[in-house]
Amino acid sequence: MTALGFLYPGHSAEDDYPRIEQLLGSDIRLDLIHTDIGEDAHRVDALREMGSAERLAAGVEGLRLAGAETVVWACTSGGFVHGWEGAQEQVRTLARLAGMPASSTSFAFVHAARExxxxxxxxxxxxxxxxxxxxxxxxxxxxxxxxxxxxxxxxxxxxxxxxxxxxxxxxxxxxxxxxxxxxxxxxxxxxxxxxxxxxxxxxxxxxxxANQVTVWEGLRLADRRVNAPVLGALFTREPLVQA
CATH class of the missing domain: 3.40.50.12500 (Rossmann fold)
Incomplete structure (x- = not known):
């Protein structure tokens, strides 16, 4: 069993995760912890606060107790609003807090496109x-x-x-x-x-x-690949051969 951890702000489309878990049809468990969304606003200052180290830290212990092996910050805008360097620092902080490999949905999009x-x-x-x-x-x-x-x-x-x-x-x-x-x-x-x-x-x-690439990123961090065509081309392609 591979247990993937996700920190998800608030409550909007979290039911995508149990659906994806079912569609993966494999020995994959998706553990989702809700973080405090703060002010629900697609506004830069609110989004930066939403992804602050303090808010992420509050959800990390739940993932440890669940036995998660990796963690992904499942909030695209709460990552990219910090810019490329700021989002990298956010992920490094999350990895340090959680004690496990970490990433975010923002980076997941870039990695998935490359894939x-x-x-x-x-x-x-x-x-x-x-x-x-x-x-x-x-x-x-x-x-x-x-x-x-x-x-x-x-x-x-x-x-x-x-x-x-x-x-x-x-x-x-x-x-x-x-x-x-x-x-x-x-x-x-x-x-x-x-x-x-x-x-x-x-x-x-x-x-x-977003939720599709977030789960894929968790699998990537865990060095797992699952063939699940119902989840789109990202879950059906063979690894690219790097020159």
Whole structure:
């Protein structure tokens, strides 16, 4: 049994995790601890506070008691708003606090795109435009080319959590571009686990979503690979051969 740990702020789309655990169909356990969201606002200052070391530290003991082997900060915006260097420091602090390999959803997107061998990506963000722009900057710092960013201007995670399949599909379609090799939907408050097949069929290209890449990142940290086509192209490809 491989036990993966996740720190998830508040309550929005956490039910994606037991769904993904079931879809993995393997000896994988996903342990999720809720952290204090503080102010639920897609605003830079609130997002930085949401991912502070103090808030992350409060959830670490629960993961240790659960027997988690790795930990991922399951909040995209609570990572990239610190910038590339700041997000790296956040992950280093989390690893030190938890005493286990650590990462975050923001880095998971970059690692997942590299895994798929894609460089040009389109972004469909629920966030306001300024926050969406910071995510695009983060991806560029990770070596990706952002072909365009679509912002929905949603102010809170709670509202994003109410979105249904047609809303997610509309965002992905609006964000897509002919020169994009993949479409990224960066919000762990967005329910996407049940829609990955539909999204990739509709766009005819890989779609990377926040909770999907977060779980994949946990598996990567644990040096595990699971073939689960229902979770999209990211869970079906063989490892790339590095030159």
């Amino acid at each position: 798929l061998g894609v460089r040009r990506v389109a972004v469909g963000a629920t966030y306001p435009q300024d926050v969406a722009g910071l995510f695009a900057d983060f991806l560029r710092a990770g070596g990706l080319e952002v072909t365009g960013t679509r912002s929905s201007g949603i102010a809170t995670a709670a509202e994003v959590g109410t979105w249904e399949r047609q809303d997610v599909l509309a965002l992905a379609r609006a964000a897509d571009a002919s020169d994009a090799e993949a479409v990224l939907l960066p919000d762990t408050a967005l329910h996407t686990a049940a829609h990955l097949g539909l999204l990739e069929k509709a766009l005819a290209k890989p779609v990377l979503t």
